[in-house]
Each structure stands twice: as C-alpha cells, then as structure tokens.
Amino acid sequence: MVTIRDVATAADVAVSTASRALNNNPRISQKSRDRIQLIAKDMGYRVNSNAKNLSLGESNVVGVIFPVTKVGNQENTFHIDMMRGVNKELAPRKYVMSVAMGQTDTELLSNVQAMVLEAQIHRFILLYSKKNDMVTQFLSTQNDVRYVVIGEPVDSGTQFYVNNDNVLAGFDATKFLERTYNSKHILFIKSNKNWNFEIQREHGFNHAIDELKIKRESSNLGLRHGNDNSDRLISYIKAHSNVDGVVAADDMIGFTFFNFWEKTFNKDIPVIVFNNNQLFSRMGNNNFHCVDLYPDKLGQEAAKLVFSDDTRGYIVVPHKVR
Amino acid sequence: MVTIRDVATAADVAVSTASRALNNNPRISQKSRDRIQLIAKDMGYRVNSNAKNLSLGESNVVGVIFPVTKVGNQENTFHIDMMRGVNKELAPRKYVMSVAMGQTDTELLSNVQAMVLEAQIHRFILLYSKKNDMVTQFLSTQNDVRYVVIGEPVDSGTQFYVNNDNVLAGFDATKFLERTYNSKHILFIKSNKNWNFEIQREHGFNHAIDELKIKRESSNLGLRHGNDNSDRLISYIKAHSNVDGVVAADDMIGFTFFNFWEKTFNKDIPVIVFNNNQLFSRMGNNNFHCVDLYPDKLGQEAAKLVFSDDTRGYIVVPHKVR
C-alpha cells in the first residue's frame, strides 16, 4: 500500500505538504499541487479513509435510513429510486453510502446509534417521515449530526426536509380526471395506514372537488396491505357503480381497484395513482394514470441538502401527471 | 467522547488490558473481563470504528453491490429484500452495510474500487451475477477480499455463490400448472435480456414438458422491459389462443401477459411467475401463481458465507410454489 508518506518522499516534500496538496489546500502553490497530485496518481496512491476519518473525527459516509417494513413490501421500489438519487451526489464528494435497516423500531435505532457513536457518521437521510420517531428524536439530540427527512414535515425538531407537494399532487390528479374524462363522481381511496402523505393528497382532492363543484364520493375504504380483501372490495365496488373516476393515494391500492373494477363491470374506469414505477408503463392501458413524484430527485435533493451550509431547508420536488 | 483510555483509567488497568478485555481476549481473566466490560458499559463507552479499522487494516463493513439498472426498475423489490436478509446477519457481528451503485459499469467499478482501496472493505456481496463483469473481475484480483455472488455461477474465478435452483424452479412451476389446471399447452415466456436465470428456468420448463409428454408452445416472445409492446403482445396472444397455461420467467412479464389475456379473451388464464412480491398476494386472483424464491434468504445466506471460514461454497436456497 502506498501511503502519503511515500508520496511525500517521492515528491521530496514534507508529509504535511503532500497532505495539503492532495486536499487542494490553497496554502500550497498551484504548481506544487499539480506536481504532487500527478506523482501521487502515478504511484497509484489512495487515501486510507479510516485514517483520514480518525484524524478528522468524522466519516465520509452518509447514513441512509430505511423505514421499518416487511419483506415483499412494494414501497421498496420507491426507496431504491431514492437511493439512486442520493448516490449521484456522493461520488464527486468522495462520500459513500451506508444503510440502516431494522425489523423493529429498537433494532433500527440501535443500528443508527452505532453509526453515530461508533462509525462517526454525521450525515443522515431518512427515507421516511414519521411522528414521534425514535430515530429522528435520537438524531436531533446529537451535536454535529445533520439529517434530512424525505417526506411530510411532522416534527418541529427537524430542520431539513425534502418533499413533494402532496396537496397539490392530489389536486392536480383530481383535476386531471375531470378535464380528461369529464368525471363527475370521483372517488378517493387510501390505505388504512394513516400515512401523512395520503392525508395531504386527500386534502388536495377535496379542494379540487370543491372548486369543480362536483360530487365527492365517500372514501372510507381502508384496504389492508397484503391481505385478501376481495369480498369487501367487490361489494364496495358494486355499491359505488356510479363512480366514474378514482384517485388512489397509494399506487398498489389504485391498481388493485382498477383490476377489480374491470373484473366486476367488464369495463375500464379511469384511475390515477401516485408514485412512478415501471409497472404502469407496462399496463398498456390508457385509462391508468400516474402522478410521477420523481423519487430519484427526492433522494438527490436530500443529498444536496445534507451537504449544504444552510442551517435549515425545505425543498419541494415538483411532480408530473401523465 | 469516552475512549478506551478513559475506561482503562477508571478500571485502573492499562490500555492494552482494557482493549483485550473489551474484545473478549482469553488472555485476560474472565473476572477482569466482566469487570472492565461493566465499567465500560456504565461509562457509555463506544468503540471508534475508524480507529479500530485503521489499526486492524480492515473495515467492519460489508459492501453490497447493486447491478447497473435504471430508476423505476421493478426488480428493485427483490434487491431490497436481499438487503434485508443481509442486514439480519450484520448486527451480531458488529458490521455495517455499505452500498455501491452506479449508472454505468465504469461508475460502479469506480465505487467498488474506492471501497476496497480507500475504505479497506474486504467483504462484498453482489446482488447480481453477470459474465465478464468488470466488478467481479476486479474483486477476484484483490488479495484478502472475499466476495459472494447471488445468482447463477458464471465465472470460474468466483469461489462463493448463493442461488436458487432455477432449473428445478422452472420444472416445478410447469408441473404445478399441469397438475392443478390440467394444462396441456403451456407457454414459456421470458424477457429479451438473456439473463442466465431465465435460461435456467426455461431448461426446467423443457424438462417438465418432455416428461409430461405435452405440447410445448413457441416461446420466442421477447418483451422489452419498460416499453409499450401492446400491439405486438395482443397479436401474439391471438396467435396462441390455444394456450392454457403460462410460465413466465419474469414476474412483471407474466403479470402483463395475464392482464392482456384477460382483456383480449375476457377470461383468465393460469399464470405462474417467479419471485415473490406483495403484488401477487393482492391480485386477488386464484389463477395467478408464484414461485417464491425467498430473496431475503438469499441475502442472509450470502452474508453467512461472506463471514465463514471456508475457502469455497455454493448455497442453494429452496423455493416454494404457491
């Protein structure tokens, strides 16, 4: 392994000079910097991050925190896309990405604690937003750690958020149905999880309904994720046969609804869901629409924010109906 | 920050003794170990991984390498489940997980190189298997790095694999259709990506067809992921109206086919796909089946292997038709 000492010797300078040159410190003349960097490159020099991190008291790592979810959860797709966005910002900064997961809240917290207290990680991105979250609370008490939350602002202790405008997204989705299909009896459905983003989308839906002065259908269908709700869903659909458009807060639920409707009445119903995912481009059905929330952009903006010098920030990533 | 020196002082022993005690070194009496560990715990001592790693010349990190894929790729779900499996094995070993991604082969390789040469990571898990892969080739040349590949063995330089038996999975899937639906004209469809695992499943399919002495339908339908193949698919379906069962090498393709068939002929066709994903438990359709490949188990076994003392290993994770 070639160390900075070897580089210094080869360049006939002191280690500190080599160190500064390699870190582009302006205290070293541009000429020397170029020369030393070239020598280092020729020798195949690579920093030892452990040594560097130890010396700096901080790791070149961004901790990416996943929500506590089960195997097979479909939301997962969204999360990977966010990671991809984060990843884009890391390489130029010489940072890497570590992941914290857990099967329970405590397990997750414990992983995050190790990241802060043992691995000296000071930058985190949470791929979820949750009220009274143990992880968020822990991070907010730690000095010198900066964390960015992707999702609805729910916690006054958190200074950095990246989010879509879910109210506007719900509004746009609803207007889209009315404009495109002339729908007058639009139904809003959501999961029974009480996610904040679903509530926001419903608010947007309500605003649009009011503005358009059309009929709002009852929306208290709480489909349970991952269970078989066939009977319940079918009877629900039959009781709402007058509906001519559906805004689904959750893409999988919208998809399920769409399929059952088609099966029950043997015809399509216009459905619009949120989140983009390749599934929909392969449906091959023109009545199935999607508000693309650009998860990769969410991740990318979060990464930018976690490196910015600001003391607070709230980035809104635009969506697109299609 | 409380360091090992503080612990040593508090316990009235030398730093070296404290270090050994905290690492459960048998050279320290059990009594001293217990006493020192208790003191450390009371003081809230935490190892500094950077210091430890620097000293040992190796990081307590497992690098998890993603294939080069685009945003919105549905395979993503499978990958996250594998990560979850890996994660299970890490905490007890005091290891953490870093992720390498890239938009191109070279970008990915560059990230992995940084992990080995800069971050001193010696253990890797590849979430994909690919012939002539730059990353695999790089890793195989590095001393003291151990990597486990999840997928079909394709590279003689790789000593550790974890995989499903995809031939058997294809065989079982086909037999399942015949047994359950008495299908006699079974179609096998795959993507146009030439993935090794798809070819294996097709072999299994062929074996089953031969053994059952039933009709094998032509299977050269190369659906392109993420594109609109509606016209092509519909004409293909119409040309194969005698088919009474489908084995789809790729879950999304199977799903697409299922939907189009239903739309075209206004009735279901039995379909069986691979990979588990919550989607299918919500289809609410009894004709849609899945061979569960247990991605989380794949990840978990890979993690075990990357920590084992063996010099080579090939683990097969069983599947289950349902």
Added chain:
DNA sequence: CTGTTAGCGCATTCAT
C-alpha cells in the same frame, strides 16, 4: 509557501 511534530483511538508486540 513549506516543514516539524503531535495526536486522533485502538490493537499488538514485547516485556515482566
């Protein structure tokens, strides 16, 4: 603009 030196926290060799 550059060099000397100390120190980050820990593991380990060598001594006792």
Added chain:
DNA sequence: ATGAATGCGCTAACAG
C-alpha cells in the same frame, strides 16, 4: 495475567 511502548495513515497546529 497484565503493562509499556510502538505504529496504523492522516491532518493540523505551530514554527519558520
């Protein structure tokens, strides 16, 4: 069974 001393590779304070 335990302690003292050295070094891992790098940065930064201080000195010139």
